Amino acid sequence: MWHNSNFVVFVAFVIFIGVLWYTGVHKKIAAALDKRALRIKEELDEARRLREEAQSLLASYERKQKEVEGQVADIVAHARTEAEDAAVQAKKDLEVSIARRLKSAEEQIGAAEESAVRAVRNEAIRVAVEATSEVLKDAMSPEARARLTDEGIATVGAKLH
Numbered sequence: 001m002w003h004n005s006n007f008v009v010f011v012a013f014v015i016f017i018g019v020l021w022y023t024g025v026h027k028k029i030a031a032a033l034d035k036r037a038l039r040i041k042e043e044l045d046e047a048r049r050l051r052e053e054a055q056s057l058l059a060s061y062e063r064k065q066k067e068v069e070g071q072v073a074d075i076v077a078h079a080r081t082e083a084e085d086a087a088v089q090a091k092k093d094l095e096v097s098i099a100r101r102l103k104s105a106e107e108q109i110g111a112a113e114e115s116a117v118r119a120v121r122n123e124a125i126r127v128a129v130e131a132t133s134e135v136l137k138d139a140m141s142p143e144a145r146a147r148l149t150d151e152g153i154a155t156v157g158a159k160l161h
Contacts, residue, residue, distance in 0.1 A: 020026065137145070 136148075140148070
């Protein structure tokens with residue numbers, strides 16, 4: 001029997017297991033496995049806790065995103081309304097400005113017309129006076145001219161005082 005290698009290996013294995021059992025290796029292995037199982041359980045619990053925190057954070061951020069989207073929509077609508085109001089006001093202001101400029105241009109045209117009419121009248125008066133002066137100079141004697149000049153001076157003096 002000791003010549004059979006399988007039997008010798010079996011006996012050595014049983015003795016080895018017995019020595020391990022006697023020294024309490026099985027308890028140490030079981031304690032190590034329990035410790036490892038406990039550590040894995042704690043890691044799984046921590047992973048679950050982190051996952052729940054992440055889900056709550058995600059839900060919180062999704063709520064905040066929806067709130068912000070609502071606020072953005074309100075801001076955009078308000079900005080659009082303000083832009084439309086500003087465009088309407090700008091159009092009114094432009095119409096008022098155009099009306100004012102047209103009125104100013106019309107007033108300038110009217111003033112230019114009056115000035116041109118006055119200039120034409122003054123020139124016509126000046127030409128008529130010169131023509132009359134020439135006609136009267138040729139048709140009147142020097143004594144009559146002097147008498148008319150004195151009368152004109154007296155008339156102007158009476159009207160000025």
